[in-house]
Each structure stands twice: as C-alpha cells, then as structure tokens.
C-alpha cells in the first residue's frame with residue numbers, strides 16, 4: 551500500500567459530513583490508537599462549526615480545502631449516500647486513503663469502478679461495515695474460521711428499525727439521495743454480515759417487497775433467499791415495519807450446532823449439539839455504553855476496532871488479531887451489486903402491481 555505520503559506514525563483524518571454517523575466516526579477517531587482527527591467539513595457550516603468546537607479540531611469552509619488543503623492521510627465520508635461516489639473520487643484523486651460509510655455508492659457499477667481505481671492508485675478504500683466488528687459477530691466469524699461447529703448449512707437473518715418521521719423526511723426518504731429504503735440502508739449491513747460469515751453469495755431471489763405509502767421508491771419491507779458458494783442456504787428479511795423486533799437477529803445453523811446473535815443490546819448463544827449451551831450478554835459493552843453515555847452498546851468499540859484494522863492495512867502491518875477484516879472497496883461494490891439486483895427485482899414487482907391495478911407507475915428510480 552502507498553505509505554509514501556504518510557509522514558508520521560499517526561494517521562490524520564478528516565470527516566466529511568458530521569451528522570449522526572460522522573460525529574460518531576470523528577469520536578472513534580479520537581479514541582483509536584494511531585489516529586488523529588485533523589478536522590471536519592459539512593455542507594451545513596453551522597453544523598461543521600459546532601462539531602469542530604465539540605471535538606476540538608479544525609473545520610474547513612469547503613470540501614476541496616478539507617480534502618486537499620488539510621494534508622490529511624485519510625478522508626472519512628459520512629455524508630448521505632448519493633454524495634459518496636463524487637467525494638470518494640475527489641479523495642482518491644488527491645491521493646488520500648478513504649473510509650466511506652455504507653452504502654459505498656447507490657449504483658453498483660460506480661462502486662466497482664472506484665474499487666479498481668483505488669487499487670490502481672495503491673490506496674486503501676474501505677467500506678464502513680462496522681457491524682463486522684461487534685463482539686458477537688467476531689465470535690461467529692471466529693467460529694467459522696476455526697471450523698469448531700463445522701460448515702454453515704443455513705442462515706436465517708433479519709434487520710431493520712423504523713426511522714422516525716424527521717429522519718424519513720430528510721435524505722433517507724428521498725430515493726435520489728438514499729438509493730432506496732430499508733434494503734440499501736440497514737440491508738447493506740445484513741448482506742455484508744451474511745457474506746462475511748457464510749461466504750460469497752450466488753444469485754439472490756426476491757420473495758416479497760412492500761413500499762412506503764407516501765415515499766415513492768422507498769422500500770419498507772423486503773424478503774429474499776439465496777445460497778452461498780459453500781452451499782449454505784439463506785433466508786433474510788429487511789424491515790421498517792416491525793418496531794417490536796430487535797434491530798438485528800441472525801441464526802446460523804452449522805453442521806455440528808447453532809449460533810444465534812441479536813442486538814440491541816447484543817446477545818449471543820452457541821449450541822454445540824450434545825454439549826451445554828454457552829450464552830453471552832456482552833455486559834462489558836452494556837456497562838461502558840451506560841457509563842459513557844454511548845448510543846448503543848458496543849457501537850463505539852466496533853468503530854474503533856474497524857479503524858485499527860484499516861490503520862494496519864494502510865501501514866502494511868500484519869494484523870495481530872486477523873479474525874475480522876474490514877470491508878474493502880470490493881466488499882462494498884459486491885454488496886451494492888446484490889442490493890441492486892434485489893432492488894431491480896422489487897421495482898419489477900412494483901411495476902407489475904401498479905399495472906395490474908391500472909395506475910401510472912411512479913418514475914422514482916435513481917437517474
């Protein structure tokens with residue numbers, strides 16, 4: 551990897567977009583070993599100034615100065631999804647490494663182009679799939695790698711929490727800016743978790759889809775199935791329609807047992823057939839979240855662990871704990887491809903339904 555432009559041991563980062571996730575990213579950068587927060591930029595200058603005051607860093611008046619003039623090593627993109635591709639491109643052109651929030655882009659072909667571009671330039675382009683770094687997910691990945699319970703035969707998975715009205719009335723409910731609803735938003739994490747545990751997915755088949763009544767092109771429920779390259783079957787649901795359900799629940803049926811994880815708060819359980827079950831309530835994360843006023847137990851640690859893995863890749867260091875890898879640009883691109891395939895199938899169902907009830911089809915697809 552390109553190490554020439556890194557001048558000290560500490561990686562200096564700038565964060566673009568300091569809304570909810572950008573602020574969390576910025577705080578994680580301050581906590582992570584070998585990272586420092588150079589500054590922030592936000593399209594809303596008042597928000598940028600407030601974040602800079604809170605975080606004790608610089609804020610830049612425009613994006614170009616934040617990327618080029620800041621002399622940062624890494625650009626962290628935490629803006630709404632439709633802005634990601636252009637901002638990644640600007641950062642790569644300025645020879646910056648990039649950590650971009652999920653979804654990497656709202657179009658799969660752009661994601662793939664950017665992944666190859668970063669590779670050609672010898673830069674790390676990481677996708678913010680921090681769910682991989684939650685303790686229970688790390689446990690499942692370790693279980694797969696160690697082959698302790700044999701191979702995964704089946705995965706049952708569900709994700710999604712309904713956004714509040716204010717959030718939905720912002721970029722999230724506007725398909726041009728978000729790329730869609732629950733599938734691309736929460737579902738990108740789910741697809742990544744399934745790939746990270748059960749292996750690469752083959753074609754995925756839509757089983758059901760529903761849309762928001764007032765937000766054209768915004769899916770609120772999506773069910774799909776598929777199979778991984780290792781032969782594991784999967785059934786998954788992404789839903790903003792079930793507030794009573796946990797945000798995330800996954801069951802992994804192995805040859806020799808079962809693993810279950812759910813959040814929030816995180817719980818995990820491993821059952822090896824014929825042996826006592828082991829359960830973990832991840833109490834340390836819960837206590838830390840309560841004492842430090844964090845948003846969700848384990849969230850900050852997941853972001854810090856992810857930064858540590860990215861730092862080691864930028865530095866070309868061997869990973870001390872190689873159980874979980876960060877999401878590469880190719881992971882981001884592959885997830886975008888799977889999401890796009892499901893979105894296209896869902897759009898076709900929507901058009902059929904509209905035709906069958908004789909209504910005009912809303913042209914809400916992204917340009």
Ligand SMILES: NC(=O)c1ccc[n+]([C@@H]2O[C@H](COP(=O)([O-])OP(=O)(O)OC[C@H]3O[C@@H](n4cnc5c(N)ncnc54)[C@H](O)[C@@H]3O)[C@@H](O)[C@H]2O)c1
Pocket residue numbers: 566567568569570571572591592593594597613628629630631633651652653678679680720721735
């Ligand atoms: N990894 C996770 O678990 C997780 C959680 C939440 C959000 N996210 C992702 O993070 C990204 C941001 O989501 P959020 O919830 O923080 O949104 P948000 O609306 O809270 O914040 C977005 C910020 O970006 C700013 N902005 C908008 N356009 C911009 C531009 N062109 N340049 C600079 N700033 C711009 C806005 O003013 C706002 O401050 C999205 O991609 C989202 O999917 C990831």
